[in-house]
Amino acid sequence: MTKSLKWIIVAALSGFLFGFDTVVISGANLPIKELWSTGPFFHGFFIMSMALWGTVIGALFGAYPTNFLGRKKTLTWVGFFFFISALGSAFAMDPYTFSFFRFIGGLAVGVSSIAAPIYISEISSPKNRGSLGVLYQFSLVFGILIAFLSNYFLTGFRGGQDWRWMLGIEALPAVLYLLMTFRIPDTPRWQILFKKDDQLALQTLEKIYGDSSTANEVLQQIKFNDNHHSSKPQNFWSKKNNRVIILAFVISFFNQLSGINFILYYAPEILELAGFATKESLFNSVFIGLTNIVFTFAGLLLIDKLGRKQLLISGSIGYIVSLTGVSFAFYQALDPQWIALFIFAFIASHAVGQGTVIWVFISEIFPNRARALGQSFGAGVHWVFAALITLVGPSVIAIYNTNPWPIFSFFAFMMVLQLFFSIFMMPETKGKSLEEIDLVINKN
Template sequence: MQTRGFLLRSAIVAALGGLLFGFDTAVISGAEQTLQQMFAATYESLAAGLGHLGFLGRPGFWHGCTTASALIGTILGAALAGKPSDRLGRRNTLVLLAVLYFVSAVGSALAWDWWSFVIARLVGGLAVGGSSVVGPIYIAEISPPRSRGRLVALFQFNIVFGILLAFLSNYLIGRLNLGDVEWRWIFGVEAFPAAAFLLLLLGNPRSPRWLMTQGRTDEARTVLQRLGVRDVEEEIRAIENSIELDHHRVREPLFQKKYFRPILLAFLIAMFNQLSGINALLYYSQRIFEMAGAGAEFARLQSVIIGATNLVFTMLALTIIDHFGRKRLMFVGSLGYILSLSTVAWAFYTERGGMIVLAGFMLFIASHAFGQGAVIWVFISEIFPNRVRARGQALGSFTHWFMCAAISWTFPMLVGKADAPGASQAGAGVFAFYAAMMVLQLVWVIFVMPETKGVPLEQMQRKLALA
């Protein structure tokens, strides 16, 4: 019982990286309009100096840069995390990422100009990207096969929980009436869970698989015993065989003709994931609700409602994904996307706003949790064979984060300030575009997307003409 408790504690601590991932992603929604006012002179200066370069001459572009700066770091962090993870070990890399989370939170809170703020946010993005790669790997490597799926799911759950905590934190800080320093507290409060993550990680074991790749078998044996593995010697032999297999595996190029279809499937599902506008809502939720006529405080409360809806339906989706299949969930999610985004676009166009927009986005976030949110990473992992799966997953991840950065960067250029003339009409156009993209996703789901639930790898390879 004690060893099971140690395993659960270690997995929960590692999953705090997911909580910080979600928190860092959504926290900027409570301060981005303040940042736009505060850095307005910088935006105007940059736009004036680069006005001859088209959209670089628009202040909205530079505010989009401010909001998306963390996402640039996320792309880099996800791409670069593998090497320190292999060299330093999974746990020590998580410790390093916890330090980056802490530095980013403090740096963002104490930023003295636009450049210092953007750099601090970029550092936080490095931590987010690294966590998305290393956290699930670490949890998988310390978990016994019988409970691995549930424990890795802790990380995914904590991402959504972190988003809710960010919205709730923004709402509570907003009620304190902190004036000019409010935005500093919004970002600085992340330092507390980051510090807790750092300190708690020091009590976590190293990954037994990583220890064995370093020739430290006795240490790995001790860790496996502490984690409650029933037959330690059998697990040691299994890890040795796995390492030996990896060592002799021929490295095959991903980009070749026979992998064209899974590459295209991974690219399209990741692209459609972001063309739904999900991260426009997460990054700009307060602005969007203010565009619909809500006051600042009520807009933040509506963001909390969205975060809670996301959490509830994500938990529900995780329990049914293996019963209903990937394609059916994507079909239902696509219909929900189209209905909800069309409703939101209509509400903005007719300037009815208010509760119609909130109801539309509650349906939208539920549709996302049931569809794309539950399916994307499972689907991508199932369409590639073992020999190129990691690189296929990396391609999907890169496409996802690149499109996320593009959507987040361009949104403020497209809609303008919440109280600007024509903001409601601009919002109608943007959300109508997202709805149209989801019509294309629905067509793709019906006619192109294969069902991967319960399909053996060999059969999937024949289905995608990979054999």
């Protein structure tokens, strides 16, 4: 294993903490609601969605520490924030303290979604940048699976204190990750552009490419590209970018209006409404995580073969069928196993469709000068809607607690709209250079 691959794996592991932190709250949801007797709105805002509001802030402003502190130091702080959030949430004695530490964890999630992909792309060589970029997404869904498993095995541990262990256990991988970040260098691009140390950057490039001549050539390319293709924030909202801004907004909007975060966050509660016992609902949540990781891997294998557009069309059809199935099963009071089966199908549809496509598509459609801002814009829209849906989740569940079929009917209808979007509005970007994509999108 090369040194650069080891560095990339370390950066990608922040995705594991991202995924773990995102869904670990699902196991603590009901115990906390009972412990502090929280109402639907309070529970949705302070308990369930506070981390997501932190994620929104982290995603929107994560570029600043990533640029000024460096990619490496930012990742180190990400590990520290995850560690503090896990311990603080586990030992919280009231909902306000709890929500504060969940907010800290959300900041870590948001910043990691900026810093880690940048680190991986800047350390990777061009020939393997795409495959190595997969590691972050794969780590994320693996973290989701481990969180579901952890919640299942810790249920009932120490009686009514089990939720504290569910949240606190994250401190272990967080501190390990924190220590590992001290062993990686910063990226050559940051060393050149912000630290102004070409010699240090050259040493890092030599470790990546293995020879001085290639390293020096890449060094000159980095400096040339920065001089001629630097980002200009004042041009982001120009008329030329209108279509790509709309495309990024719509795909991010539909990503959350599929109900993915609603189901991941409230999976145990939804399954209990279906008729499963608490332990059974958590066990089925494990299979949700397993389905997610298997079909994410499938999507990553298919995205450059079938294309982004075809995957989103296929995923949209899967969404419509599975969400309609969940709604019908609740409406007709079918056996709970049918509801679980349709939810697994929903997760598979997401993993192979939207879950695989969204970040690749957003990173491709923006022109070179607007790409960084486009990434932040897409991430910001994604997390704002994720937070809003999680915020209203408890209130909506309380309204339809006897039979939540309208919730899933709404999500199914939104996926019909996404299907039309993917067929009639979404351009195909497979097999095209970034410059060709820009020409295709702006040809009219």
